[in-house]
Amino acid sequence: MSKPKVAFICVHNSCRSQIAEALAKRDYSAVFTAYSAGTETKPQINQDAVRLMKARYGIDMEANQYSKLLTDLPTVEIVVTMGCNVSCPSLPCRYREDWGLDDPSGQSEAAFLATMDQIESKLADLAKRIEQGVI
Template structure:
């Protein structure tokens, strides 16, 4: 099976999409390549997200990732928007879905952990749906 390319996108590419890229690389690299991007850059990834991902999974996103624009990533098969509310970025793809996740920025560690756990579950589900052919590419 051809390894698919999945882009996790939101406007700023600094929190949820970065967490999804890291978790995709951790949990689903055998099925798809994970990328994250946005329409605007931030000088750094959200440091609360970095800390929580390091605590939960031992992933240092400051070392493994950086904020990227949509134009910085390769052509993808699947686009997952994080839940941008009004203006989710557009990226051409074969399959698109929105995960409707609230941005935990500025909130408690519990909110970041809850978001990370939801992303974990959604990554595992996406991997399963790809393997079972539910997402036809």
């Protein structure tokens, strides 16, 4: 069976979904293929997220990632919304869940790090459920 394609979605595809994509590619590329996108785009990925991902994980998100629209995605099997508190458009998939994460943009470094911790934990759980065939 081929690896499922997972899309991480938030409004601007500039912070939480980008972090999820980067960490998923680093840690779970053997389990699923990660993408991210948004209903709108920003000219660049959130610079606090870029800085902290480099400092904490050694990941340069700007090297291979950029803000993308939902229409830029391939067909995906799993959709994970970040918790945007807006009405998400329908994106065809076989499974969908919402992680309910607050956007750390404009907040303290601690808020970003806490969000990264939450994303790491949720990614581990998602990967485990995919490996077990639960989703």
